[in-house]
Amino acid sequence: MSCMTDTAVLKVEATASLTHNVQPLLHEIRHALVKLLDDGSYTAIDLRSLPLAPVEEEQLLDKLGQGEVYARLHALGPTEIVETRFPGVWVVVHFNNDNEVIGRFIEICDTPALLRSQQDDIRQGLEQLQSQLA
Amino acid sequence: MSETEFLLWVRGPAFQVATIIFLLGVVVRILEILVLGRKPDLAEARGSAVAGGLRAIISRSFAERATLQRTAFTEVTGWIFHIGIFVILLLFAPHILLFEEVFGVSWPALPTTVIDATTIVTIIALLAVLIHRIANPVMRFLSRFQDYLVWLVTILPLVTGYMAFHRIGLTPTMLIAVHILSVELLMVTFPFTKLMHAFTLFMSRYYDGAIAGYKGVNS
Amino acid sequence: MSKDETLGEALRRQGVTRRGFLKFCAATASMMALPPSMVPAIAAALEKARRPSVIWLSFQECTGCIESLTRSHSPTVEGLIFDAISLDYQHALQAAAGSAAEAARETAMEENYGKYILIVDGSIPLANPGYSTIAGISNLAMLEETAKGAAAVVSMGSCAAFGGIPKAKPNPTGAVSVGDIIKDKPIINVPGCPPIPVVITGVLAHFLIFGTIPELDALGRPMAYYGQSIHDRCYRRPFYDKGKFANTFDDEGAKKGWCLYKLGCKGPTTYNACATTKWNDGTSFPIEAGHPCLGCSEPDFWDGGGFYKAISTPTEDIPKAAIYAVGAGAAAGLALGALNRAKRDKAVAEHVKTTIDDLEKGD
Incomplete structure (x- = not known):
């Protein structure tokens, strides 16, 4: 039980920003958005x-918030792709089969590459469909 | 000897030996002077020797106007690097930790950024002092090997400390070891060089001040 | 999976989709501390990579390194990297035992001569070869024999990399590191007690992707993981800079999560990826759990003067030495002072006044 309270204390104290990396990260995202609008270039952090x-x-994820899109895919374990309050900014979290974050x-970007159907997979799917119809 | 062993030696036996040489040397030299004593002054006192002595200790820290104008550079750089050294020595967290370990007392530290800036200013002041010593013909004429040695053992802990904090050049283990070793070098040279002024300056000022005070002269 | 199959082929055969493969590459890039912009290049390289043969030798060790690797063995990404190599000999993991196991090693060496990767965990005893043997072969003989045909040697864990705990004082077995014996092969040191699993797989992934050994630091460790100190990457670093420290394990500072430097944290002298990669699948690392870093990825970490002693503090009893020094100094000072006084008194006593006659004597 005492362990639990100690953790709680730690969490409360840690609420004050520590490494001061959140603000610079948000600025980096802002720069990336400007670049995305200018020439469509893709950035990943x-x-x-x-x-x-x-x-x-x-804190960072709180500030980015949740937008309109929430996607969950299953490829080598689940992956969550969430568009934030700021269109064009996506949070991508990969899990393994044990639901551990990897x-x-x-x-x-406008769409994370992982959301798009991949050429190889489309080709494979087409083959499967054709063999089903044959 | 591996790097870890070297650091252990520096933190252990070497530091112990340096402490012994430093304290033994300082105590011997101070007692040697004090035990020699002075002839009793048989004249009637016209003022307080103690008050005069104490006053001189303080007043001699500040140059009078004429001297200040003539030697402003020496005064300013001297003050800067002396204050700098004390700030770094006494208010940097890992140093306080050392004092706490040895004396059992602790006090609050300054932020590392402040210490960092102070170190740079102090190093610059010490470099300026050296350049002045070499460039000024009178200073150069008066300088002996020991003056340069004393300068070197004073600036080394600052430079190695700065390098250790910013991890420049060597592995962190070696940097800390070299930094501590440079301080040990300072401690070992201290009693046998002009570095003794850190203690004797108070004695000589008191001596002068006391003579004047006894005579009722305001020195 | 046959030995000629590429990794891409093998993955597709296992039903891994292109999406899955991209995800695998993104996770691999993150694991290898490479920028996400490298993902396409990684994908292209991994697609074509062929599985290297790996021989893993365990000498004077505690099996902690293998535990670290296998316990973290997540069924997907890191597992795939591990699947992508052909682990031909590992006496703790393989089914074969005795002469059959040794035969497997010899076959792998013969078939892949000059190309296989040799992984070693544990140190090698030199005081007496009998202290540690496998199938009657001394560790030294087996290492020298197996290293001959290796493309590169990976020293896994602090024992293989630096001698580790077996080499700690008084080193009864005369333990040495792999690098002390093998001089003519590229050696990648992956120290840690144990090493971070991701670092182990990251080194293998680098070999798979680039076919080369990664950039190493002065101690032979991959820069990608050992390039920065724990201290520099520690989330508690701002407290160090502000001078806020925990003085004990249960004081105000400890509860507030302040810097553990005073409690002996070796973060400033330790290079490892714990602070960013973390342990138990990114859950935490010792400092986050409130314990100072022991410096386990540095040479001689066991003999570093105490885990709970700050790195800059003296290891000997200084106050005692100081008292003796002052005492001896006082005695010597008084004696010397007395001697000087005597000298002065003697000089005063022997002082003879010079008269005008004395001056004229010389003429």
């Missing part, structure tokens, strides 16, 4: 590559 305090990641990215 790997959240694992930055030091963020335990609560800072939550990657967390912020993608700035």
Whole structure:
């Protein structure tokens, strides 16, 4: 039980921003959005590559909020793709089959590549459909 | 000897030996001066020797106007690097930790960014002091090997400390080891060089001030 | 999966879709600390990669390194990397035992001579070869024999990389690291006690993708994971900079999650990826759990002067030495002072006044 309270204390104290990386990250996203509008260039930010305090990641995701699109795909375990309050800013979280997070990215683009049907898969699907119809 | 072993030696036996040499040397040199004593002044006192002595300790820290105008550079750089050294030595968190370990007392630290800036200013001041010593013909004429040695052992802990904080050049283990070693070098040279002024300056000022005070002269 | 099959082919055969493959590449890039912009290049390389043969030798070790790897073995991404290699010998994991196991090693060496990757965990005893043997072969002999045909050697864990705990004082077995013995092969050190599983698979992934060994630091560790100190990447670093420290494990500072430097944290001298990669599938790492870093990925971490002693503090009893020094100094100072006084008194006593006659004597 005491463990639980200690954790609670830690969480409360950590609410104050620690590494100060949240604000710069939001600015990086802003720059990426400008670039996306200008020339359609794609940006991805790997959240694992930055030091963020335990609560800072939550803070960041809170600030980005939830938009209109929520997609969940099943390819080598689930992946959640959520468009944030800011259209063009997507949060992509990959899980493995045990539902453990294996990657967390912020993608700035019109559609994350993973959402689109892939050429190879389309071809394979077509073959399957043809053999079903034959 | 691996890097870890080197750091352990520096933190352990080397630091112990340096502390012993430093304290032993300082105590010997101070006592040597004090035990020699002075002839009793048989004249009637016209003022307080103690008050005069204490006053001189403070007043001699500040140059009088004429001197200040003539040697403004030495005064300013001197003050800067002395204050800098004390701020860095006494208000950097890992240093306070060392004092706490040895003396059992602790006090609040300054943010590392402030210490960092102070270090740069102090190093610049010390470099300026050296350039002045070499460039000024009188200073150069008066300088002996020991003056340059004392300068070197003073700036080394600052430079190595800065390098250790920013991890420049060597592995962090080596940087910390070299930094501590440079301080040990300073401690070992201290009692046998002009660095003793850190203690003797108070004694000599008191001496001068006390003579004047006893005579009722305001020095 | 046959040995000539590429990774891309093997994945498709296992029913991995293109989407799944892209996800796998994104996760691999993240794991290897490569920028997400590298994903297409990684995808292209992995598509064509052929599975290398891997021989894994375990010497004086605790099996913690293999535990670290296999326990983290998630059925998808890292598993795929592991599937992508042909682990031909690992005596703790393989089904074969005794001479059959040794035969497997010899076959793998013969078939892939000059191309296989040799992974070693554990240190090698030199004091007496009998301290650690496998199938009657001493660790030293087996290492030298197996390293001969290896393309590269991966020293897995601090024991293989630096000697680790077996080499800790007084080192009864005369343990040494792989690098102390093998001098003519590229060696990748993956220290840690144990190493982070992602780092293990990341090194393998690098080999698969680029076919080369990754960029290494002065201690032979991959820069991608050991390029920055724990201290520099620590989320508690701002507290260090502000001078806010935990003084004990249960004081105000500890509860507020302040810096653990005073409690002996070796973060400033330790290079590893714990602070960003974390443990238990990204859950936490020792400092986040409130414990100082032990510095387990650095050489001689066991003999570093105490886990709970700050790295900059003295290891000897300084106050005691100081008291003795002051005492001895006082005695010596008083003695020298007395000597000086005597000298002065003698000089005063022997002082002879010079008269005008003395001056004229010389003429």
